[in-house]
Amino acid sequence: MNANRITDAVQADFDACLADADEGGALELAVGLVTSGVSAEDVLLGLVAPAQVRVGERWASGEWTVAREHAATHVSRLTVDAVAAAAPVGGGSPRHVLVACGDGEWHVLPSHILTEVLRLRGFRVRSLGGSVSPHELLSDVHQTGPDVVALSCTLTFNLPLAHRQIETCRCAGVPVMTGGPGFGPEGTWAYALGADLYAADARDAADALLHRWPPVLCGKSSVQAAAVEEYAVLVRRRPELLAHLAHVLRDVFPGLRARANSSATSGSSATSGRDHEEGTGFLGRLLDSLAAAVFVDDARVFTGQLAFATAYFSARSVDPHCLLTMTDALTDRLRGSPRTLDTLSAGRQSLVPLEAESRRPE
Ligand code: B12
Structure with missing residues (x-):
């Protein structure tokens, strides 16, 4: 496969690789796109991310078992790593972003994709992975001194826990950027919890940070006693x-x-x-x-x-x-x-x- 665009046919091929848990095929296809000129960011956001949404639909409709979903997600995770490794990374930036999932949140792949997109855009990124407690988050913030914490939430029932993380960062004087479907339409619930920024996807996140650097504390929680x-x-x-x-x-x-x-x-x-x-x-x-x-x-x-x-x-x-x-x-x-x-x-x-x-x- 030597495609130089992400067409419907390319997406269908990638879906088939996920369905068959075909690591080799998925990597060849995705890395092939990058080497034929498609930006790694486009491959991550235009190929892998939408394919994962379809994986979710297949699981939710009962067409796929949980095991099949896990196998497909594993292939996507490997693809993200391979695509990121195949692309040149702008290095040496002093802009430091700490990426973490909400407390109780095990949807790590979205934060993984965000991490790689920000790295590709030249940010210095540290990624803490799934379900980070406020205590762990604070301790890492103190040790590594990020300019901004990027918090990912997929499931809405994790919102009260995300509130504690946002408050924790606020107390440490670090602004919080939020993203993920759990924060609601246009980040409504992120802002209600006092987040400083919200971005709909990793591209918007990188754009927003680059245009308004450094991020500032401006959020205000509207959660009532x-x-x-x-x-x-x-x-x-x-x-x-x-x-x-x-x-x-x-x-x-x-x-x-x-x-x-x-x-x-x-x-x-x-x-x-x-x-x-x-x-x-x-x-x-x-x-x-x-x-x-x-x-x-x-x-x-x-x-x-x-x-x-x-x-x-x-x-x-x-x-x-x-x-x-x-x-x-x-x-x-x-x-x-x-x-x-x-x-x-x-x-x-x-x-x-x-x-x-x-x-x-x-
Ligand atoms: C893979 C997966 C899992 C895996 C995750 C493994 C991993 N390593 O990530 C596992 C098996 C752990 C899992 C578990 C569960 N899952 Co699940 N899962 C998914 C699936 C299929 C893919 C997730 C994904 O990677 N999406 C692709 C990413 C790229 O999309 P995205 O989230 O929109 O991210 C983009 C933006 O939102 C944004 N973004 C995201 N985070 C951030 C952060 C910042 C700061 C910024 C700026 C931007 C940003 O940038 C990203 C890239 O552009 C989704 C389906 C879906 N629609 O996403 C279901 C899905 C999210 N899961 C679902 C469910 C129900 C569950 C479980 C409750 C199931 C269960 N019975 O246990 C558990 C809950 C676990 C938990 N407590 O977290 C449902 C949620 C529905 C709902 N309303 O509740 C979904 C939607 C599936 C479905 N269609 O029904 N899941």
């Missing part, structure tokens, strides 16, 4: 709420039921244990999204997660009506938390099409 209080209630009550949901929904998630049955008879089997973990993990993430929505005072964080859950369940033959049952069960338990109730009500409202569907005659 009452929201933090209700968030804390949800965090404190999480185990109890989760157990309640697991009970109410035991007939919906096969694993939850299997666990109840097997522990009542012959002890838990590995399979039912795994299914149970998957079921409670999913419910836990829905609870965490509710808490994050309350924290940033925007119900879209919760409704977005419900929309994802609806599609995810439908693709796996789990009846999405259980989400209505879930919001009702939580509403019953959280009567004393007005912001949470408003968020649950918005969530329920977003599920109205499901309700209408169940009333429709067969």
Whole structure:
């Protein structure tokens, strides 16, 4: 393959390499593009990044197993390294960026791509990888003295933890640039948390930093004390709420039921244990999204997660009506938390099409 443009056919070839976990083919194709004149930045952002989004769609629709997704992501990671190594890097810049993922955030590839794009643009970059705690972040900031911290967040339920990281950097006098779909449309939730900058992708990030160097502290958190209080209630009550949901929904998630049955008879089997973990993990993430929505005072964080859950369940033959049952069960338990109730009500409202569907005659 000697293409000198990223055409649909080239993308399809790369997708096929990911689907087959064909490392050699993927590297040959991507590095071949760079050697035939396509910029490494274009290959990272125009070939690898969109291919990963399609990987996610295939996993979410049930077409691919988790293992297949992992294998494909591994090939993408190798491709990012190979493409970066094949391109000349502007060196010696005093502009120092520290890249990190949000606390609890294991989507490392986006920050990896950002790191390489910034390096290619001549920045000095230090990358800390996945799920960095505020404590670790602060310690690294103190030791290495970056001009700016670039924080990546893919999942919205990690927003409250990202807030702590942003506050931590602010206390150390270091501005924070944010990015990733978890920070919401145009970085709405990043700015609500007090971030100084947001960029939609790695190219915009490099452009923004180059045009307005050095970045300055200018963000202001709009997180309200009452929201933090209700968030804390949800965090404190999480185990109890989760157990309640697991009970109410035991007939919906096969694993939850299997666990109840097997522990009542012959002890838990590995399979039912795994299914149970998957079921409670999913419910836990829905609870965490509710808490994050309350924290940033925007119900879209919760409704977005419900929309994802609806599609995810439908693709796996789990009846999405259980989400209505879930919001009702939580509403019953959280009567004393007005912001949470408003968020649950918005969530329920977003599920109205499901309700209408169940009333429709067969
Ligand atoms: C690979 C992958 C994983 C891998 C990650 C491995 C790794 N080493 O990165 C693993 C297996 C760990 C994983 C786990 C999970 N995942 Co996942 N994952 C993905 C997948 C397929 C690709 C991620 C990726 O690389 N994207 C490509 C990058 C390049 O795109 P990007 O994020 O938009 O990044 C660009 C910009 O946003 C920006 N940017 C990003 N960060 C930053 C930072 C700064 C400072 C700036 C300026 C810019 C910037 O620049 C980037 C390049 O331009 C996505 C699908 C998708 N749509 O992304 C799902 C996806 C994100 N995952 C999803 C889910 C649900 C999960 C799990 C909850 C699944 C589970 N049951 O456990 C867990 C959660 C783990 C956790 N706590 O973090 C869902 C999220 C949906 C939702 N609303 O919740 C997605 C969307 C899949 C889907 N279609 O349903 N996942």
